[in-house]
Amino acid sequence: MTAPEPMSAQLQTFLQQAATRxxxxxxxxxxxxxxxAETLFAAMRYGALGPGKRLxxxxxxxxxxxxxxxxxxxxxxxxxAAALECIHAYSLVHDDLPAMDDDDLRxxxxxxxxxxxxxxxxxxxxxxxxxxxxxxxxxxxAPELKLRxxxxxxxxxxxxxMVAGQAIDLDSVAKTLDLARLEAMHRLxxxxxxxxxxxxxxxxxxxxxxxxxxxxxxxxxIGLAFQVQDDILDVIADTATLxxxxxxxxARNKPTYVSLLGLDGAREKLQDLHRQAIDAxxxxxxxxxxxxxxxxxxxxxxx
Ligand code: GRG
Numbered sequence: 001m002t003a004p005e006p007m008s009a010q011l012q013t014f015l016q017q018a019a020t021r022x023x024x025x026x027x028x029x030x031x032x033x034x035x036x037a038e039t040l041f042a043a044m045r046y047g048a049l050g051p052g053k054r055l056x057x058x059x060x061x062x063x064x065x066x067x068x069x070x071x072x073x074x075x076x077x078x079x080x081a082a083a084l085e086c087i088h089a090y091s092l093v094h095d096d097l098p099a100m101d102d103d104d105l106r107x108x109x110x111x112x113x114x115x116x117x118x119x120x121x122x123x124x125x126x127x128x129x130x131x132x133x134x135x136x137x138x139x140x141x142a143p144e145l146k147l148r149x150x151x152x153x154x155x156x157x158x159x160x161x162m163v164a165g166q167a168i169d170l171d172s173v174a175k176t177l178d179l180a181r182l183e184a185m186h187r188l189x190x191x192x193x194x195x196x197x198x199x200x201x202x203x204x205x206x207x208x209x210x211x212x213x214x215x216x217x218x219x220x221x222i223g224l225a226f227q228v229q230d231d232i233l234d235v236i237a238d239t240a241t242l243x244x245x246x247x248x249x250x251a252r253n254k255p256t257y258v259s260l261l262g263l264d265g266a267r268e269k270l271q272d273l274h275r276q277a278i279d280a281x282x283x284x285x286x287x288x289x290x291x292x293x294x295x296x297x298x299x300x301x302x303x
Contacts, residue, residue, distance in 0.1 A: 011293040022057040025082035043116045043124035048089040050107040056197040057081035063201030079139030083132040090128035156196030165189025177255045191223035214283035221277035228270045231256040274299045
């Protein structure tokens, strides 16, 4: 495999701008605390504003920009981008809880339930989830479009999307999932929100149904690629630091792409998904260079 290319300056600037916008929106939304619930707000801010990549918001902006071209207005995407990040943050806060993955570290810092306490982390996750829908509801835009965005987000986040994936994942410990079932789980657990980020951006960009379908194919491919690269990075990190060659999930007795396909097989899978994502972009009008660079970044990222 060739050495990873450094991220292009254009993508770096774009990701920084997206992160700044979305963090500003979340700061604003969580700025006014409810009297007596200051710890809740502190835990929400801690969960949502820690040093993350803000990939889902970036996808919202990038898809809207690709479809709108010169008419792109990022402010029309701010609420949706923040909503996606709030759902993502809630999922991480809850995923780290003792009843789920029981992790002490997230984004290089103590997890929310370690920094605060378990009850505060549960409530912060709950409230971040609701905050996402409040953000979308309060955003400007035609009611029909808002309803569509709300439906996309609810379906992707809930029991037909991310939460279902998490349930299947928790149930898979010590079981032998085959590749098809592992993939079905990841399509829900991480893929559904990535797909919704892209579709919501596309809808804000005025996508036709054909364009929406192409964006969905692109997002499904990069969503899975994101997970495959996560499994690969997990093994590489473990090999470097502990001399082990299985990765944290496999050590927890969870199946991974690397445990099912081997490291080389997982790398081939990653390249195949990258190709599928780039092929889907060919169906879009105008310049899809930014989305191509995002796909490149997802398969080449080192953290
Ligand atoms: C608890 C309902 C519920 C769902 C949890 C997404 C998820 C479902 C759990 C995350 C578990 C995990 C670590 C999955 C690996 C891939 C992944 C989604 C990593 C975290 O996403 P990044 O890398 O995180 O975008 P940052 O910190 O950059 O925002």
